[in-house]
Amino acid sequence: MSEDIRDKFANTDMENQIGVLQKSMYHMISFHILKTENDFLDRIAETHNHSHYDIKLEYYDHWLESLIATVKETDPLFDSEVELAWRITFSSGILYMKMHYDP
Template identity: 30%
Template sequence: MFRNTDMQAQKSLLRSGILVLIMHARGMPDTKVNALGKSHSRKALNVHPRHYAHWLDALMETLDRHDPEFSPTLEMAWRNTLQPIIDKISGMYED
């Protein structure tokens, strides 16, 4: 069972990770995305690439649940924006 401090740390990490993805989509250099890829690689946190599709689906479900303006068009924009960055991160799994 997670303690409240564990959940707060996870929340902070999730927020930071999403911010990195958004900033990269807005033109930020690859530095932080590469660091995210390395930290999630097999040698570090060992986040298998198949998990990213579930993560993206969960993010879309969360946005749908909490954003009254969320729509299929907005979902496609999110997915099209994030997928190339997710592909870059998951492509670093074996590095």
């Protein structure tokens, strides 16, 4: 979605990143359901903050749009209700990450 984001992953092992994404999805969903902090998100929010990876706030919006585009592409039952469910479920974790951007 952006050159800047591509640059952030210049040295990343993308095969490994698939596993990272799967685990992240699990913790994001769990955070949305339980609504309490967990060690995983806490640690990730720190690595992504202004002083570390410097993942800017708007990158999370790109992240969500990419996720929705992927679901649309791969889920034959995709409709506006499914889209809304994904957006609502991931909004909590994204909010958490954004809140911790500036340490």
